Amino acid sequence: MDITYTMIGADGQQYGPVSGEKMQGWIREGRVTAATQVLRSDVKSWLAAAQYTELGLTPAPQVPAGAPAASAAANPAAMVERFNLERRIRSGAGWFFFIGAFSLVNSIVVMLGITDIITAFSSTLGSAGMAVGLGLDLLVLGLFAMFGIFARKKHSWSFIAGMVCYALDGGLLLLLGAQTMNLVFHGLGLFFMFTGLQANMKLKAIDRGAAA
Numbered sequence: 001m002d003i004t005y006t007m008i009g010a011d012g013q014q015y016g017p018v019s020g021e022k023m024q025g026w027i028r029e030g031r032v033t034a035a036t037q038v039l040r041s042d043v044k045s046w047l048a049a050a051q052y053t054e055l056g057l058t059p060a061p062q063v064p065a066g067a068p069a070a071s072a073a074a075n076p077a078a079m080v081e082r083f084n085l086e087r088r089i090r091s092g093a094g095w096f097f098f099i100g101a102f103s104l105v106n107s108i109v110v111m112l113g114i115t116d117i118i119t120a121f122s123s124t125l126g127s128a129g130m131a132v133g134l135g136l137d138l139l140v141l142g143l144f145a146m147f148g149i150f151a152r153k154k155h156s157w158s159f160i161a162g163m164v165c166y167a168l169d170g171g172l173l174l175l176l177g178a179q180t181m182n183l184v185f186h187g188l189g190l191f192f193m194f195t196g197l198q199a200n201m202k203l204k205a206i207d208r209g210a211a212a
Contacts, residue, residue, distance in 0.1 A: 007049070008037040012083030017041060020054065027055060034058055037079070082206070085199040089154060092196015095189050096148030096162050100141040151196065154204070159197035163190055 005023045006016030009031065016039075018026075026032040027049075034050035034057040050057040147162035170186035 004041040005052075006039045006041075007032055008046070008079060012080040023055065027057065032057075078206075082203065085203045085206075088199035089196050089203070090152060092159065092193045092199070093148050093151035095192050095196075096144045096151060099166065099189060100144030100148070151200075154200050156197060156200055156204070159193055159200060163193045163197070166190060166193070 002019065004017035004019060006014055006018075007023075007026070009015050015026075016023075023032065023038075032038070032049050032055075034048060036049045037046045038049045038052060038055075039046050040052060049055055143165070144162065147158050147165070150158035151162065166186065166189060170183060170190070174183065
């Protein structure tokens with residue numbers, strides 16, 4: 001029976017089993033490195049690709065003990081968990097950009113209570129009102145974009161501050177007698193932000209444990 005190989009990609013997913021020839025192709029493409037976790041069909045445990053001499057890979061340089069990346073590479077399940085946590089963080093952070101962009105779309109501007117108030121306020125200022133309203137809307141866009149940028153950089157405070165602002169905005173919508181759909185949209189956004197915050201905190205705890 002021919003020997004086959006299964007590997008864990010950079011995205012945390014398993015690929016294979018494939019033949020040795022196909023594996024060599026992946027190595028030439030850069031998909032498989034010395035540190036890539038590989039399961040050979042006649043071996044019962046995952047090993048670094050460099051440990052299979054027939055693949056011709058140079059062993060990866062030693063990483064200081066306790067480094068989070070080394071811990072994940074030694075444990076395929078940890079790699080998958082880390083990938084899923086990173087994905088949830090990006091998803092939660094993405095909502096801040098989504099909300100900020102919506103604040104400038106006239107047809108959906110009522111989805112944000114604060115921009116609804118800005119529109120009402122700017123209309124009382126006459127000809128200058130449009131410029132004032134646009135400026136304030138841009139400020140809202142910038143605020144939520146800032147939350148998104150720092151959330152993607154894994155700053156928990158940005159998730160929390162953004163959630164508080166968005167929850168207060170939902171309260172404004174409620175006071176303004178918003179439609180149920182708008183409130184549901186706010187609830188959905190807060191849910192994904194919260195799951196992003198949870199994932200971020202869990203990932204930080206994993207990294208602190210690995211570094212201890």
